[in-house]
Amino acid sequence: MGKLTIGSFTSLIGSMSLDFAVKLAESAVNKGYKVDFWVSGNATMLGKKNQSKFRDYSYLAKTVQDLIATGNFRFCICEVCAKARGIHKEDAMEGVLIHSMDWYLASCFDADRVLHIGGE
Amino acid sequence: MAIRKLAFIVDKLPHKTETSRLALTHAIASQTVEIYLEDGDNVEPFLVFIGDGVLNCVKDQKAIDIYGVTSLGMHIQNALLVGLNVYVCKEDLEKFGLTEDSIIMDAAHLGGELKTQIIPYTEIEKRVEACDHLLFF
Numbered sequence: 001m002g003k004l005t006i007g008s009f010t011s012l013i014g015s016m017s018l019d020f021a022v023k024l025a026e027s028a029v030n031k032g033y034k035v036d037f038w039v040s041g042n043a044t045m046l047g048k049k050n051q052s053k054f055r056d057y058s059y060l061a062k063t064v065q066d067l068i069a070t071g072n073f074r075f076c077i078c079e080v081c082a083k084a085r086g087i088h089k090e091d092a093m094e095g096v097l098i099h100s101m102d103w104y105l106a107s108c109f110d111a112d113r114v115l116h117i118g119g120e
Numbered sequence: 121m122a123i124r125k126l127a128f129i130v131d132k133l134p135h136k137t138e139t140s141r142l143a144l145t146h147a148i149a150s151q152t153v154e155i156y157l158e159d160g161d162n163v164e165p166f167l168v169f170i171g172d173g174v175l176n177c178v179k180d181q182k183a184i185d186i187y188g189v190t191s192l193g194m195h196i197q198n199a200l201l202v203g204l205n206v207y208v209c210k211e212d213l214e215k216f217g218l219t220e221d222s223i224i225m226d227a228a229h230l231g232g233e234l235k236t237q238i239i240p241y242t243e244i245e246k247r248v249e250a251c252d253h254l255l256f257f
Contacts, residue, residue: 007255009142040146041138080145101149105163106156109124114253 001032002112007104009041009081010118013057018043021117022060029072036111037064038104040078043118044085047077049093061093068095076103121160126150127251128165130173134192135183140176143167143257144195151202166205166251167196168244174212177223177236196224201232207247208238 006025010017018039025035039046046060053059067073076097077087089098097103108114128147132139147165154162169177181191199206208223225236248254 009138041142100152101146102151102153103156104146105126105150105153105165108126108253108255109122109153109157109161109163111253114255116255116257 001034003034003036003110004028005036005038005104005107005111005114007038007040007114007116008118009039009043011042012045012060015118016058017118018046019058019060021115022046022063024115024117025073026063026067029067029070032072034072035067035074036107037067037073037075038078038107039076040081040101040104041118042085044077044082044087047075047082047092047096047098048087049091065093065095074107076107078104121158123161124163124253125251126163126165127168127248127254129168129170129248129254129256130176131169131171132257133172134176134178134181135187139257140173140192141195143255144192144199146255147204148195148199148202150204166207166247167199168207168209168248170209170212170241170244174208174216174218174223177206177208178218179222179224193224196236197227197230197232200224200227200234200236201230203234205234206236207244208236209244210238210240212241213238 008021028035051061079098128143130143134140150165176192181193183191
């Protein structure tokens with residue numbers, strides 16, 4: 001099976017684009033694809049630990065953690081974008097990678113498809 | 121050994137959301153991508169400004185003075201300096217009454233040799249068709 005690279009940079013709360021991107025990633029992993037998921041800008045909030053579930057808001061953290069556990073899903077947050085928002089290594093969920101933007105471009109290099117989703 | 125062409129398309133206004141900035145910073149990050157790749161492999165990004173996105177290229181932006189942050193213009197100059205091709209849609213530029221004199225055309229003061237290329241949309245389409253992956257900002 002192929003590899004899909006998804007990039008997203010929309011807000012965790014306030015936009016449904018990130019929800020769509022995570023759902024797409026989940027479907028791809030369930031079908032046997034490997035997925036690299038890159039978040040930058042406001043989307044880095046998705047990598048933060050201790051998110052709480054409320055019915056009025058999207059709760060994607062559990063899905064992301066479950067996907068990481070499959071071994072076929074890499075979730076990486078932009079280091080600078082995260083730090084600018086006060087998210088440091090110790091603030092990230094377990095299994096979340098933190099790299100600079102070149103990681104995303106390297107993932108694009110060997111991806112069969114790149115889906116860059118977002119815009120606010 | 122392979123080269124993957126990545127098209128970064130920007131159609132958003134500058135200094136309204138973070139979108140244009142992210143397009144530029146991601147494209148410029150190509151300068152260090154080799155650390156993740158095999159010898160001889162690389163990516164070749166290029167930037168395309170279309171629609172409202174051409175306003176990112178306007179000269180003399182004052183973001184550093186007003187907001188205390190780097191301007192999109194500074195990033196465009198950095199992109200030219202590191203050798204990224206920058207294409208601006210001719211028709212969209214004209215739509216805003218802008219000319220070559222209104223936008224950032226080079227980074228000569230930094231030692232850059234590349235120039236911004238103002239080209240018709242049909243030429244942009246050809247370049248996009250020739251890329252491996254399209255990243256639409």
